[in-house]
Amino acid sequence: MTEETWASGIGAYRAEIDGIDEKVIEAIALRFAAARKIAELKSKWEKPVVQTERALQVEQSYIELGSNFSLSKDFMSRLYHLIHEETCRVEADIVHLQQQIEGHGEEIG
Numbered sequence: 682m683t684e685e686t687w688a689s690g691i692g693a694y695r696a697e698i699d700g701i702d703e704k705v706i707e708a709i710a711l712r713f714a715a716a717r718k719i720a721e722l723k724s725k726w727e728k729p730v731v732q733t734e735r736a737l738q739v740e741q742s743y744i745e746l747g748s749n750f751s752l753s754k755d756f757m758s759r760l761y762h763l764i765h766e767e768t769c770r771v772e773a774d775i776v777h778l779q780q781q782i783e784g785h786g787e788e789i790g
């Protein structure tokens with residue numbers, strides 16, 4: 682075993698990880714694109730950004746899907762909470778912008 686063997690071994694696995702990370706980020710970006718469309722709809726129907734019941738269902742499905750791949754419940758839960766928090770922030774920005782455009786929420790008088 683030489684340093685070159687180590688370098689090519691770790692290099693191959695790191696390239697594998699880099700390729701997977703790219704797909705993960707693409708998938709996350711697609712999820713945010715869908716959330717932006719949801720935000721437009723919530724704005725139109727004047728529905729709240731945070732939908733607790735739905736969020737609990739999605740968290741549960743993260744946990745179940747993760748368990749199929751031996752990913753810990755705690756990790757899946759934390760992962761969803763992080764994604765959910767940022768999704769709500771992105772959605773709220775869109776809803777507020779939409780409200781400004783449509784003149785809702787303005788102080789009258």
Ligand SMILES: O=C(O)C(=O)C[C@]1(C(=O)O)C=C[C@@H](O)C=C1
Pocket residue numbers: 716719730731732733735736739764765768769772
């Ligand atoms: O289902 C929705 O209403 C969404 O906007 C998606 C989502 C999520 O990120 O999973 C975000 C906000 C809600 O609290 C519930 C779920």
